[in-house]
Amino acid sequence: MFNIAEKFISINGEGKSCGQLAVFIRFSGCNLDCSYCDTDWARDAEAYTQQMSAEEIYDYIKHTGINNVTLTGGEPLLQEDMRELLDILSEDNSLNIEIETNGGISLEKFTDMDRQRICFTMDYKLPYSAMEDHMEVDNFKYLTKNDVVKFVVSGEKDLIRGKEIIDKYDLTDMTNVYFSSAFGSIDLEEIVNFMKENKMNETNLQVQLHKVIWSPDERGV
Ligand SMILES: C[S@@+](CC[C@H](N)C(=O)[O-])C[C@H]1O[C@@H](n2cnc3c(N)ncnc32)[C@H](O)[C@@H]1O
Ligand SMILES: Nc1nc2[nH]cc(C(=O)O)c2c(=O)[nH]1
Numbered sequence: 263m264f265n266i267a268e269k270f271i272s273i274n275g276e277g278k279s280c281g282q283l284a285v286f287i288r289f290s291g292c293n294l295d296c297s298y299c300d301t302d303w304a305r306d307a308e309a310y311t312q313q314m315s316a317e318e319i320y321d322y323i324k325h326t327g328i329n330n331v332t333l334t335g336g337e338p339l340l341q342e343d344m345r346e347l348l349d350i351l352s353e354d355n356s357l358n359i360e361i362e363t364n365g366g367i368s369l370e371k372f373t374d375m376d377r378q379r380i381c382f383t384m385d386y387k388l389p390y391s392a393m394e395d396h397m398e399v400d401n402f403k404y405l406t407k408n409d410v411v412k413f414v415v416s417g418e419k420d421l422i423r424g425k426e427i428i429d430k431y432d433l434t435d436m437t438n439v440y441f442s443s444a445f446g447s448i449d450l451e452e453i454v455n456f457m458k459e460n461k462m463n464e465t466n467l468q469v470q471l472h473k474v475i476w477s478p479d480e481r482g483v
């Protein structure tokens with residue numbers, strides 16, 4: 263069974279299918295405690311509002327009629343049966359599956375899956391998050407051109423460290439790379455100027471679209 267904090271349909275405000283409708287499943291519980299976390303309430307493993315089986319989650323997704331699926335949290339990869347859920351979802355050719363994960367959990371046990379069907383959006387937590395020590399850099403070798411590495415930046419120190427990691431691991435050659443502002447905490451112009459100064463080809467700037475549309479604290483959007 264899976265512990266679900268909330269489920270909803272919205273415009274995906276982040277990542278590769280940003281701007282398209284998506285159905286979101288937010289699981290409860292997290293192994294990290296990022297300074298900027300916008301879903302702090304879902305970090306508690308007991309914060310679930312319902313429990314569902316993998317089949318029930320699949321049925322719910324199909325019932326919505328939405329093809330983009332985002333599994334998030336909390337930390338979705340803490341759910342014990344996540345592999346089973348991914349196997350069921352990835353068998354359905356009409357679904358485009360994205361998983362938001364925090365970089366602090368090994369992706370090794372997912373490497374043999376059909377990686378064309380499933381996109382891992384993996385955060386690399388930067389200094390301002392206070393969680394960088396938890397990053398599993400081995401995960402980079404499991405990422406493909408269909409995945410994303412996301413750096414949530416709060417200030418200059420994060421921008422510099424993010425670029426260092428991108429260069430050290432040749433991330434733009436291996437996968438898709440995003441800088442995202444920790445919402446409202448950094449001038450977006452500062453990010454663009456940093457990208458210009460450092461000729462950061464192939465890095466994408468992301469601004470969380472749903473926080474522009476709705477209040478940044480709104481749940482279920
Ligand atoms: C809430 S997390 C859930 C998935 C997973 N725990 C993780 O951190 O990747 C989903 C995404 O939102 C991002 N995020 C959380 N708080 C944010 C904030 N205040 N501003 C921008 N992005 C934020 C995270 O970095 C992550 O990429
Ligand atoms: N609209 C919307 N798009 C999102 N994309 C990723 C989200 C997340 O919380 O992981 C998210 C979210 O919470 N809302």
Ligand code: SF4
Nearest residue numbers: 292294296299336364
């Ligand atoms: S890992 Fe994700 S859910 Fe957990 S505290 Fe950090 S941003 Fe929040």
Ligand SMILES: [Mg+2]
Nearest residue numbers: 300301334483
């Ligand atoms: Mg969110």
